[in-house]
Amino acid sequence: MTLTIVLLGASALIGIGLYGALSQQSFVMLMMGLELMLNGAILAIIGFWSLGLAGMPEGQLLAIIVMAVMAVEMALGFALIVAVYRKRQADMTEALGTLKE
Amino acid sequence: MVNVVVIALILFAVWTGWRVFRVDSMVRASFSLMLSFIAVGGVGVVLSMPYIGVATVFMMAVEMMAMAIFMVAFMMNPAGLNPMMMVHQHKFSVGAGVLAWLGLSTAVLSAELPSAPVTSEQRVVFDLGIELLGPSMLIFETAGVTLLATMVGAVILSSREGRYGHADHGSRPPGLAEGGDPAGRVPDEGGGHHHHHHGGH
Amino acid sequence: MIWLLLTVPVTLAVGVWLAATFDRLAPALWGARAGGPVAALRDGALLLRRQTVRTEAPDDLNRRLAPVVYLALAAIGLSVVPVTHAAPIESPVGIVIWGSCEALTIIAVFLHGWSPNAPFPLIGAYRYAAIALPVMLPSMFVLIAAALPAESLSVTAIVESQREVWNVVRQPLGLALFLLVGLTLTQRGPFDFADGADIAGGTSAEDSGAGRALWQLARLAMLTAFSAMAAALFLGGPLGPGLPGPVWLWLKTAAIMALTVLLGHGIARTTPGRMLTLLWIVALPVSFLHLAVSGGLALW
Numbered sequence: 001m002t003l004t005i006v007l008l009g010a011s012a013l014i015g016i017g018l019y020g021a022l023s024q025q026s027f028v029m030l031m032m033g034l035e036l037m038l039n040g041a042i043l044a045i046i047g048f049w050s051l052g053l054a055g056m057p058e059g060q061l062l063a064i065i066v067m068a069v070m071a072v073e074m075a076l077g078f079a080l081i082v083a084v085y086r087k088r089q090a091d092m093t094e095a096l097g098t099l100k101e
Numbered sequence: 102m103v104n105v106v107v108i109a110l111i112l113f114a115v116w117t118g119w120r121v122f123r124v125d126s127m128v129r130a131s132f133s134l135m136l137s138f139i140a141v142g143g144v145g146v147v148l149s150m151p152y153i154g155v156a157t158v159f160m161m162a163v164e165m166m167a168m169a170i171f172m173v174a175f176m177m178n179p180a181g182l183n184p185m186m187m188v189h190q191h192k193f194s195v196g197a198g199v200l201a202w203l204g205l206s207t208a209v210l211s212a213e214l215p216s217a218p219v220t221s222e223q224r225v226v227f228d229l230g231i232e233l234l235g236p237s238m239l240i241f242e243t244a245g246v247t248l249l250a251t252m253v254g255a256v257i258l259s260s261r262e263g264r265y266g267h268a269d270h271g272s273r274p275p276g277l278a279e280g281g282d283p284a285g286r287v288p289d290e291g292g293g294h295h296h297h298h299h300g301g302h
Numbered sequence: 303m304i305w306l307l308l309t310v311p312v313t314l315a316v317g318v319w320l321a322a323t324f325d326r327l328a329p330a331l332w333g334a335r336a337g338g339p340v341a342a343l344r345d346g347a348l349l350l351r352r353q354t355v356r357t358e359a360p361d362d363l364n365r366r367l368a369p370v371v372y373l374a375l376a377a378i379g380l381s382v383v384p385v386t387h388a389a390p391i392e393s394p395v396g397i398v399i400w401g402s403c404e405a406l407t408i409i410a411v412f413l414h415g416w417s418p419n420a421p422f423p424l425i426g427a428y429r430y431a432a433i434a435l436p437v438m439l440p441s442m443f444v445l446i447a448a449a450l451p452a453e454s455l456s457v458t459a460i461v462e463s464q465r466e467v468w469n470v471v472r473q474p475l476g477l478a479l480f481l482l483v484g485l486t487l488t489q490r491g492p493f494d495f496a497d498g499a500d501i502a503g504g505t506s507a508e509d510s511g512a513g514r515a516l517w518q519l520a521r522l523a524m525l526t527a528f529s530a531m532a533a534a535l536f537l538g539g540p541l542g543p544g545l546p547g548p549v550w551l552w553l554k555t556a557a558i559m560a561l562t563v564l565l566g567h568g569i570a571r572t573t574p575g576r577m578l579t580l581l582w583i584v585a586l587p588v589s590f591l592h593l594a595v596s597g598g599l600a601l602w
Contacts, residue, residue: 009111009115011201011209029130032131042145050218052217052218054218057225057232058232060228061233061241063145064244076254082258083258158406162405162406163405226395
């Protein structure tokens with residue numbers, strides 16, 4: 001029963017995160033959407049590991065990997081934002097249209 | 102008892118996650134996301150995953166502090182004095198979000214979920230340590246090397262020194278003729294809200 | 303069990319008074335007039351009587367939350383320190399909980415400067431965040447190194463591992479680096495980039511009355527929690543001959559507290575830019591070296 005609740009919460013977090021990642025124009029807000037999806041992933045891992053896997057250590061390892069992914073996303077995301085801002089003085093996704101045509 | 106705490110924490114995580122995209126203040130948005138992570142970390146602690154839960158809190162506190170600094174530094178409306186709703190393809194995004202939520206929830210409700218809870222005598226933190234530096238060491242080391250590559254990449258991307266001078270001076274290539282316009286493409290005046298492409302700071 | 307939890311508010315209250323008194327004794331070192339043991343209480347009561355100033359369009363929620371969060375973090379940090387054979391909050395990852403409290407402290411200070419919507423507090427908040435984030439790196443290396451001889455992340459186990467020899471003997475660099483962390487967490491001396499006098503009181507510039515009193519209280523409470531944690535990590539916490547455990551812990555906490563206050567008053571503050579360079583170029587490699595040496599010693 002608890003596992004179902006945890007997974008429903010995780011799917012809500014992933015849904016909100018997907019909405020944020022698709023709808024936000026600002027790079028930083030967009031990254032928040034991605035982070036929220038990863039938050040849902042961590043919640044699901046915690047639920048599965050604790051209630052469905054009898055505490056297999058590999059489950060905790062997976063959570064650590066997700067956290068590493070989050071660190072990579074943050075570091076490279078901010079570096080890209082800085083690079084784009086220096087070049088275009090802009091922080092919005094729409095500013096990057098020169099490859100369109 | 103455990104159930105009530107878990108439900109409360111999850112509701113809090115979802116509510117704060119939703120607030121991220123609804124508040125007008127950058128700082129509140131970042132720290133709202135942090136609260137969402139802290140609630141998930143709390144679920145981890147309650148569901149006997151103490152190391153991951155507490156480490157999430159630690160990591161997210163540092164990350165969201167950096168996030169708040171970047172938000173305020175780069176956005177034009179940091180303090181929330183004006184309503185802040187900067188979205189594109191809004192209806193599509195709402196649809197995609199709702200669809201993802203409904204789809205995943207249906208999958209959860211219709212699936213036969215395993216039931217094998219952790220027992221209280223398991224030394225979960227010890228097990229994790231042995232796993233990290235034992236059978237799964239290669240995976241752990243790969244994560245380490247990936248993070249190293251990330252650091253190098255982040256430094257290169259955000260470095261101020263560019264091929265044609267300092268990045269915040271435009272870093273534009275020299276003109277084709279003496280004193281002429283810089284070579285290469287000039288971006289359209291379209292995106293963004295700042296229109297001082299040639300402004301020196 | 304319940305009396306263990308009760309030691310937390312008692313230790314915090316006594317610690318806050320002791321720290322405030324140390325602060326008022328410190329001027330005697332360079333011949334200025336020192337305050338007595340009652341001075342701290344009188345100053346606090348005076349603050350409470352002052353009226354509260356309101357800035358224009360503040361972030362009220364965060365303004366109220368910041369001191370409360372700071373105080374709560376001090377209490378949580380203190381409660382993972384073992385008083386006797388057990389800590390009020392006994393956790394297998396006690397030291398990680400302390401690390402989280404450290405990281406969240408930066409956010410409490412930042413919000414304290416952010417929320418009044420005024421220039422000096424905001425400058426203080428930014429300066430502090432820029433300095434305190436890199437301080438977290440040496441802090442983590444120091445905490446990991448202290449956990450190495452115990453082969454455990456539990457603070458109780460770390461204390462137990464010092465039965466033969468204190469960590470300060472095995473890892474003298476660790477205590478020195480941890481004192482830097484403590485100065486940062488409590489916004490003192492060389493690391494007082496948040497509330498410095500050079501920016502008219504920084505994050506506290508717009509504070510007055512009860513809010514200011516609570517903020518100062520929380521700072522002193524964090525100093526108490528930090529001193530207790532340093533005593534547990536490096537001076538063997540409640541271990542000691544003759545006297546009961548809690549008394550040893552309190553004595554060692556007071557010693558670390560006096561040392562931190564002394565350093566805070568005795569070392570000058572440099573510019574944020576130079577401090578940032580020092581942190582990244584000196585403190586980070588030194589702490590990494592410290593971790594490597596401690597790891598080698600723990601294996602040997």
